[in-house]
Amino acid sequence: MSNDPSVCAVRCIHTENVIRVKRHALSAEEITGLAEIFKTLGNPTRIRILQALSECELCVCDLGAALGMTQSAISHQLRLLRTLRLVKGRKEGKLVFYSLDDDHITNLLAQGLAHIRHI
Amino acid sequence: MSNDPSVCAVRCIHTENVIRVKRHALSAEEITGLAEIFKTLGNPTRIRILQALSECELCVCDLGAALGMTQSAISHQLRLLRTLRLVKGRKEGKLVFYSLDDDHITNLLAQGLAHIRHI
DNA sequence: TCGTTATATGAATGATTGTTCATATGTTCT
DNA sequence: AGAACATATGAACAATCATTCATATAACGA
Missing domain, CATH: 1.10.10.10 (Winged helix-like DNA-binding domain superfamily/Winged helix DNA-binding domain)
Structure with missing residues (x-):
């Protein structure tokens, strides 16, 4: 229920979920790699x-x-x-x-x- | 070994392969559908x-x-x-x-x- | 009803992309 | 060496795209 304006300009509502997603995020290389493959397809x-x-x-x-x-x-x-x-x-x-x-x-x-x- | 200029402007060398590929080609809807999904990804x-x-x-x-x-x-x-x-x-x-x-x-x-x- | 907040969306813009045209590279045959 | 052919590639141009900004819609609380 708390906002965390220090992280970004966007209000965030369910902090636990946001933290969880951030913890499991893919690396930058994985993301661009995936995007390149799919873009090519x-x-x-x-x-x-x-x-x-x-x-x-x-x-x-x-x-x-x-x-x-x-x-x-x-x-x-x-x-x-x-x-x-x-x-x-x-x-x-x-x-x-x-x-x-x-x-x-x-x-x-x-x-x-x-x-x-x-x- | 034969060319078939009636089909397209490009020379084609292995006619059997070309025919085979054409026979198994996906439909236009399948192709655009697939492309849209992958483009989105x-x-x-x-x-x-x-x-x-x-x-x-x-x-x-x-x-x-x-x-x-x-x-x-x-x-x-x-x-x-x-x-x-x-x-x-x-x-x-x-x-x-x-x-x-x-x-x-x-x-x-x-x-x-x-x-x-x-x- | 009014103010606030969450989400959606239209217009604009800079960036990326697919194809074409022209041309280069490299291989085979004479 | 020179002609013919298969493939590769650079430049250019139209089309598509992702984000931003501004604003609209809709739900909630006071």
Whole structure:
């Protein structure tokens, strides 16, 4: 029932809860890491790329053909996905074959689908 | 080895793979739905809100106090989270107590954490 | 009813983002 | 070496977004 204006400009009503939440807060690195991963997943093109790669390994131009998008657009997105370690590339001559880097990604997509379907 | 310029402007090399990917593609609704959910999760403030609510039910001003943010900023984000059915509000007098709407959300956060920690 | 407080929301703004265009890099084939 | 092709990337631009400020709504107490 007490306010604690020393902490921030906002009145706080249930101090125990606030303290409890603060005690269990994630670290700054965890928060930005999580946000980056989800932000990366939060784009139709990248979802389609990941879903396509969950089907089979694909080179850039096949991805472009499958998604009906330019090579450049695909390549830019692949760079992002590579940086976030969501996909990995395997070079073979001129071609670069991309595949999912991690099982977590399929799990995340499945979990997301479960959420939107269940509602 | 064949190109199929009728499909799109991009050359496609492994036609069978492209066809296979197209056959298993998600629907437009599923893709935008997934992207919206992940986009919503892809923001530090919203992650912190959801993580706080995974601890206990909280009113808006307590959330503001716990996160050190203004009531307005929190409230705007809560509206988004409410729209996407990630949180729900329970009104009690002047106060509105928010909580997670769904178990999937905790699972998604946990799966995301597993991904960033494992690497 | 009036003052206070909790929450919601519209408008504005600076920041971030996705795609396109142009071009660079690197590999294969002749 | 030179042509053709697959991929990568920098710059630019429109679109989207997160926060702030101001204000509205609504509930409570005096």
